[in-house]
Amino acid sequence: MLAVMEAIIYVADEPVKPEQLQEVFPGETKESLERALRTTAEAFNERPGGMAIREVAGGFRMTTRPEYHEQIREYLKTRPNAKLSMASLETLAVVAYKQPVTLAEILAIRGKKSSSALHTLLEKNLVAIVGRKQVVGRPILYGTSREFLIHFGLNSLKDLPTLEEFAQLASEQL
Amino acid sequence: MLAVMEAIIYVADEPVKPEQLQEVFPGETKESLERALRTTAEAFNERPGGMAIREVAGGFRMTTRPEYHEQIREYLKTRPNAKLSMASLETLAVVAYKQPVTLAEILAIRGKKSSSALHTLLEKNLVAIVGRKQVVGRPILYGTSREFLIHFGLNSLKDLPTLEEFAQLASEQL
């Protein structure tokens, strides 16, 4: 039972309370479940590992031990961050397929303001300034960068999949 | 160092690779980090707890032990995840063993249209666009993704049984 409790505390996204376990362990009382949870925590915390089970807000929760916070923070910085926001992804798609393109043209296609998304993409080095359009006001032209090609494993922009190919994939779905 | 590694594997939401730890442990080589990760996993798995550290997709990852599956499901009150359909699995098998492969090649092997199955696999991120074939029409080439390895609990594509093994099985069945 202790190993199961440990596993449950691990997968739970909030502190595990004894009463929540009554459906998992029918026949156990709230008191006996609480004792079992405490025993699980004590046994887990005895070993010199990286995590600990702590009693928080009336429940039991697994966390990393505070002494490793610096290294964990360091690690989290290196991992790929969560997906691009939808706005950034759409903006990147417009730049990729319609380059060279101005901010006003991106706005016209997306129908939404895109300047902060474009800013993010410039910061992430996926989009670069490639020139100025020879029209009134000489607006800046944007295009994808070399990092863009590397990130998506493309040899050249000609390798981008086309809308026709997308339609072909989706077409069989009636 | 082992306790820190354990903590990092715990917080990571994807398999932890040795090279990702070089910024956390400056001065260590990739090889020494890999050894340390493996030692961490072995030490962690020795104790009879609810979780285990496994080697998946070239990295180390913490999961619950499969034997507690039912109770965890009961606690989380989730239904079994939607499994892939046979059509998707067959298409995925062709991609896995014949990669990089085009849609037309998949069709030739399966003897039926596979675009909707492929579309599903692309959406689930199990299959990725990996390039274009240098023939007339430059068709898109597909291959399996890192997500594929994680989904099927594989450390690398080499962990898959060989096609010859399936060929032998096929001739026994027919």
Added chain:
Amino acid sequence: MGNDQDLSPDAGETFEATGVTIRLEAFEGPLDLLLHLIKREEIDIWNIPIAHITRQYLEYIQIMKDLNINLAAEWLMMASTLIYIKSRMLVPQEQKGESGDEEAEDPRHELVYQLLEHQKFKNAAEMLHTREEVEGAVWNKPPADALEDAGEIVDVSLFDLLRAFHEVVRRFEEQQILEVNQEEITVEQMIQDIRKRLFVHDAILFSALFAESRSKRRMIVTFLALLELVRLHEVRLRQKRTFEEIHILKTKETA
């Protein structure tokens, strides 16, 4: 057997014809049906009684047709392949060997190879299914709230990018159709509209542009706008052959 597009009604019905009973099941494709027939009748794959198998195959197809089930083209292609092999089998051996002294190839060979290949991948799919079941029994902790969002690497696939672009274009088109539906549109507005579309698409079909015009006035406005764009050298019209579709293309200057 799970599948994307169910071909059959409830599996388990049986039918009888020419003395054979086939359990009516959903087969994903022709190769699946053939494999089923071969296994059920314990046929030697290297010596398929092609006339017998062809008859059963055609019966299955007929029943599907009777049940108004739409069969994909590959079902009919396989039917003609089987009939072709059957006819080749009827040609006497001596005639086949005439041209050369090497042994004539068995007309069934290609099909056998295809069936074995298919069975091989079905087995591989079964293996993946089993692995998926096993993996479904382990759980991960819920993703932690990101401490920092400063990562420089993004986790997006080429397919995500394409899908995003598809979504943008789809939304754009819906928007254009909404705007264009105002019947009081002027030639100047229509010129702008065509310019915008040509920015998103490299070419527009002449017929598609006119299909949206519900009134005669709109058609005239569209036509005048097009003429003006041609005069300004912003677009050119191309037709590969008479009576074929006319494409409206951007000229170099506007591209």
